[in-house]
Amino acid sequence: MRTWRxxxxxxxxxxxxxxxxxxxxxxxxxHRELIMRLPGADALFTFKxxxxxxxxEALPFLLLGVAVSAFVQAFVSENTLRRLIPDHPLGGxxxxxLLCLLFPLCECGIVPIVRRLMAKGLPVxxxxxxxxxGPIFNPIVYAATMTAFRVNPxxxxxRMGFGLFTGCLVSLIIYAIKxxxxxxxxxxxxxxxxxxxxxxxxRPLSLNxxxxxxxxxxxxxxxxxxxxxxxxxxxxxxxxxxxxRTVMAGIGHNPLTSSLLMMGLAYVMSLCSTSDAFVAAxxxxxxxxxxxxxxxxxxxxxxxxxxxxxxxxxxxxFVLLLxxxxxxxxxxxxxxxxxxxxxxxxx
Amino acid sequence: xxxxxxxxxxxxxxxxxxxxxARHYWFRAGVLLIYSGYIHxxxxxxxxxxxxxxxxxxxxxxxxxxxxxxxxxxVWMALGGNRSKRLSCECxxxxxxxxxxRSSTLLYALLLLPIVYGFLLPNGMxxxxxxxxxxxxxxxPSGSSAPxxxxxxxxxxxxxxxxxxxxxxxxxxxxxxxFAADGYNEDFAKLAKRLYAKSTIVVPxxxxxxxxxxxxxxxxxxxxxxxxxxxxxxxxxGMQPNEFAVTRLVMSCCAADASSYxxxxxxxxAADLLQDTWITVSGAIGKGSFAGTPIMTLNADSVKRAAAPxxxxxxxxxxxxxxxxx
Numbered sequence: 001m002r003t004w005r006x007x008x009x010x011x012x013x014x015x016x017x018x019x020x021x022x023x024x025x026x027x028x029x030x031h032r033e034l035i036m037r038l039p040g041a042d043a044l045f046t047f048k049x050x051x052x053x054x055x056x057e058a059l060p061f062l063l064l065g066v067a068v069s070a071f072v073q074a075f076v077s078e079n080t081l082r083r084l085i086p087d088h089p090l091g092g093x094x095x096x097x098l099l100c101l102l103f104p105l106c107e108c109g110i111v112p113i114v115r116r117l118m119a120k121g122l123p124v125x126x127x128x129x130x131x132x133x134g135p136i137f138n139p140i141v142y143a144a145t146m147t148a149f150r151v152n153p154x155x156x157x158x159r160m161g162f163g164l165f166t167g168c169l170v171s172l173i174i175y176a177i178k179x180x181x182x183x184x185x186x187x188x189x190x191x192x193x194x195x196x197x198x199x200x201x202x203r204p205l206s207l208n209x210x211x212x213x214x215x216x217x218x219x220x221x222x223x224x225x226x227x228x229x230x231x232x233x234x235x236x237x238x239x240x241x242x243x244x245r246t247v248m249a250g251i252g253h254n255p256l257t258s259s260l261l262m263m264g265l266a267y268v269m270s271l272c273s274t275s276d277a278f279v280a281a282x283x284x285x286x287x288x289x290x291x292x293x294x295x296x297x298x299x300x301x302x303x304x305x306x307x308x309x310x311x312x313x314x315x316x317x318f319v320l321l322l323x324x325x326x327x328x329x330x331x332x333x334x335x336x337x338x339x340x341x342x343x344x345x346x347x
Numbered sequence: 348x349x350x351x352x353x354x355x356x357x358x359x360x361x362x363x364x365x366x367x368x369a370r371h372y373w374f375r376a377g378v379l380l381i382y383s384g385y386i387h388x389x390x391x392x393x394x395x396x397x398x399x400x401x402x403x404x405x406x407x408x409x410x411x412x413x414x415x416x417x418x419x420x421x422v423w424m425a426l427g428g429n430r431s432k433r434l435s436c437e438c439x440x441x442x443x444x445x446x447x448x449r450s451s452t453l454l455y456a457l458l459l460l461p462i463v464y465g466f467l468l469p470n471g472m473x474x475x476x477x478x479x480x481x482x483x484x485x486x487x488p489s490g491s492s493a494p495x496x497x498x499x500x501x502x503x504x505x506x507x508x509x510x511x512x513x514x515x516x517x518x519x520x521x522x523x524x525x526f527a528a529d530g531y532n533e534d535f536a537k538l539a540k541r542l543y544a545k546s547t548i549v550v551p552x553x554x555x556x557x558x559x560x561x562x563x564x565x566x567x568x569x570x571x572x573x574x575x576x577x578x579x580x581x582x583x584x585g586m587q588p589n590e591f592a593v594t595r596l597v598m599s600c601c602a603a604d605a606s607s608y609x610x611x612x613x614x615x616x617a618a619d620l621l622q623d624t625w626i627t628v629s630g631a632i633g634k635g636s637f638a639g640t641p642i643m644t645l646n647a648d649s650v651k652r653a654a655a656p657x658x659x660x661x662x663x664x665x666x667x668x669x670x671x672x673x
Contacts, residue, residue, distance in 0.1 A: 014452065022467050053603050147663060
């Protein structure tokens with residue numbers, strides 16, 4: 001009984017001691033000088049600036065994603081979903097791509113929504129389209145890419161096309177190998193795990209009940225996703241602090257190695273798809289266009305932050321398969337663009 | 348074993364478990380409110396620009412409202428009983444501490460880390476610190492402004508990529524007399540034409556990147572023109588004693604994609620100027636090279652100390668380019 005009480009009060013003790021320490025240091029009149037004297041203060045500053053920047057940028061989109069997911073949970077029934085999605089896989093993929101265009105959502109927001117939709121019976125290959133094409137093929141990312149590559153708009157067209165192609169190809173492969181149950185929890189667990197869940201799902205719920213369900217789900221999901229986003233942001237900020245970008249200046253002209261290096265860079269930097277074009281543009285002129293495209297297409301589909309988030313809801317096997325397919329497609333696509341792009345006047 | 352034990356505990360002390368869960372929800376609500384409060388603090392104190400660009404600010408402000416609503420949801424869950432029924436599924440455990448004591452403590456420590464950092468450490472970094480970590484590029488024809496292919500396969504793009512061909516010419520020696528445009532960089536060409544008509548080009552704070560880029564694109568035409576630009580002094584390895592860069596920080600979305608962009612200045616007593624000093628430099632535009640790439644140089648004849656602006660960042664210009672050359 002006694003140990004129980006200590007355990008439950010631990011978070012509060014932790015909070016209290018942290019707050020006391022923070023306030024004490026903060027209130028001392030020369031706290032800037034005090035901090036500057038710490039060993040490695042500049043690394044600490046960089047880390048803090050990166051971490052808060054990444055978090056503040058991702059937070060609005062995570063909130064939006066969780067809100068949409070809660071709405072889907074409460075108000076979109078399995079039957080509605082089945083009616084909306086065409087039966088034929090190609091029709092389904094086309095419809096999903098169109099939806100991506102209409103509802104732009106970045107990688108932080110899309111994971112909870114896809115999980116919810118898959119639990120409601122969305123085919124895995126359609127969910128894959130939302131995961132991969134959604135963060136690239138939308139007007140916001142298109143506009144950002146065009147602004148960053150103002151003098152070379154082909155980069156914008158190629159990014160959209162390459163992203164669409166990669167997403168559709170991976171989706172078709174997943175359809176062909178008939179991958180089932182990518183979710184960590186089975187559909188039955190998600191919808192009817194509760195003894196009276198079946199009953200609840202069948203019986204039409206009142207608006208109040210639906211709203212209550214939505215809010216409860218959103219509250220849980222926000223913390224469930226938020227902790228992975230946070231962990232991803234902390235690690236990303238640490239990586240960005242540890243590897244100054246000047247080190248990466250020597251990536252070079254070789255299309256093979258530069259593509260691979262840029263893909264690795266996109267993965268560890270975990271930039272949002274609306275801002276990565278500007279980072280890519282700062283590499284322009286020093287590395288081949290195909291490597292830049294590999295960076296611009298791989299990053300939004302697969303990065304450190306989103307891998308952690310995907311691992312929290314999808315089975316490891318599915319995440320690994322997805323990662324392998326994306327990497328292979330993007331890499332071979334970049335090689336093809338390098339080889340044949342100039343002949344078509346693309347690059 | 349542990350799970351079993353816990354389920355027995357739960358069954359035995361239903362009420363105590365309920366209270367424990369409620370405490371977790373209260374705690375979570377508190378954390379969300381602290382986050383929201385931190386955003387308010389950043390907005391009110393005017394420090395938000397260190398972390399996100401102005402175009403993202405509205406989303407961050409909305410997020411702080413969203414956080415308050417999410418905190419409300421947590422309070423509602425803390426107050427309401429019979430949580431497992433309301434969830435009606437097992438995708439979310441009704442028990443917020445289901446992962447066990449250690450994992451929930453870890454989670455809360457992780458949640459509080461950014462906030463503790465946020466309050467403990469002063470906001471902002473000096474320009475040279477950020478430039479050193481996040482990368483630095485010099486204004487020049489093959490800098491961030493130039494198309495990606497200017498170096499590699501300029502010869503093989505005969506199939507028709509006017510953008511690339513144009514820029515390849517721009518960095519080459521033979522530039523046509525007029526500022527020929529091709530529909531893609533028309534804006535830059537028009538801007539360059541308007542800038543060329545001026546006796547002294549003053550690089551503005553708004554549109555800093557765009558003005559420098561349009562000069563870069565037609566650098567050969569601009570050699571010899573007078574230019575005035577403000578920024579902080581930044582030196583990198585490989586620069587001569589008489590060289591430094593007058594630099595601005597650039598951000599597009601958030602601090603993670605920040606970078607820096609500068610013009611290489613050449614002047615006799617450059618060494619007198621310390622890193623991070625804010626200055627306004629005037630001089631004649633020239634062409635030089637740094638680390639093997641062609642760049643724009645500014646042969647300075649006047650250097651004035653300038654007041655450091657509250658916000659060291661410049662952003663991409665969203666407005667009409669016509670107004671930039673005013």
